[in-house]
Amino acid sequence: MSNAIIFYDIPSTLPHKAWSANTWKARLALNYKGIPYNTVWLEYPEIEPLSKKLGALPTRNKPDGSPLYTLPLIHDLSTGTVLSDSDKIAVYLDATYPDTPRLMPTGTVGMHFAFEDAVLALLFPLWRYLNTPTHAILNPASEAYFRTVQEATFGMKVEEMNPIGDVDAREWQKVKDSFGRMDSWIRANGQGIKYFMGDSHCYADLWLSAYLVSVKLVLPEKWEEMKLWHDGRWARLSESVAKYETVR
């Protein structure tokens, strides 16, 4: 099984290159399960041609209705499977490698998908913070694509998205409230319970941690604040997942 999986990711100018929360979801899953893989780096304009060449399906549609191809994408040479979409990859890895630690405990795939919908809505205020510094670390071949997509979504220049002053105070409170909501879910599990499904990691913990990796990389000052939120909940989650944050 050694190096049986090719894992496609988008590079940055950072030393370890990896930056995308969406691809980190799948990489954290691979590392958590201990499945060997090799990363191949694709700039944004290379994603669609490579996906089509391998026969990967588009994950959603662009605003104009045409198919959108995205990373993460894996090519599992041991089974011939080509798969994009971090959720589908997680489900595939649990099914195909049953002897590795399970990402989604039996019966919880649908609950994980509901969890993700709820968290995506809560994380919306975070994008404006992430986009400006993320754009700044992309290679020239990817930054134009990133700019076009984000500026169409937010209706402002990517350099101007980062909230400052009063806007920062208001928007950062929204981010904190969102994490407060997630904290309340974990607390509902019972006194002292650490993670979304108990005291062991599940995919939901890795999935949220993928965003924390992004925050740590491009918003180090905000991360220092976030570490203090909710009795250090997110600092401890991040520390517990750090061993899966290697880039192969």
Next chain:
Amino acid sequence: MSNAIIFYDIPSTLPHKAWSANTWKARLALNYKGIPYNTVWLEYPEIEPLSKKLGALPTRNKPDGSPLYTLPLIHDLSTGTVLSDSDKIAVYLDATYPDTPRLMPTGTVGMHFAFEDAVLALLFPLWRYLNTPTHAILNPASEAYFRTVQEATFGMKVEEMNPIGDVDAREWQKVKDSFGRMDSWIRANGQGIKYFMGDSHCYADLWLSAYLVSVKLVLPEKWEEMKLWHDGRWARLSESVAKYETVR
């Protein structure tokens, strides 16, 4: 343990009186677990004084910041516990009556709470449909309260909320899309899987079914359409839960 729990609910003019999706969540949970209870009916203006008398906590705040007391509320005479909020009641019943069928499988309380946040957002388009016919079945002592709250929320007369014509076509499609999203979560569990956590009920199934009970009661024509959605998914869910829809 016979009749050890007093269950407080809001009556309507319907033969079985029960109509509220929120109280149905707790009643379905009690019936699913087979825990005996007796219903005591409270009109809206009676909820706050009775809650205070029993020592129940408010479940949230009114728009003016003052505490809001809500049903369901249970008084478990065997333990002395007084508890409002359907989620807290479900967690309490699982903890206090471990020999009855479990509502939330071990480790899934937090995931259930995330599920509920996701579904509440998806169900938002349904309220306008439910409010007009619900208002019409309330007793005089409750209808004024219901009118005040709903009209403040939606900015329109309760008699005018029910979408008609083009608005109906647009809003009902939103409701269908929301159920399509939930259908996608269940399908992610695997081929032929029936419910949110597999082929056995969990609290998520009962929780959504509480809204289906409301739809069946006050929107029977819309329910006929809904039964055909997603290969009959919701008709089968409703049939599977029907045995818990008794009012004691």
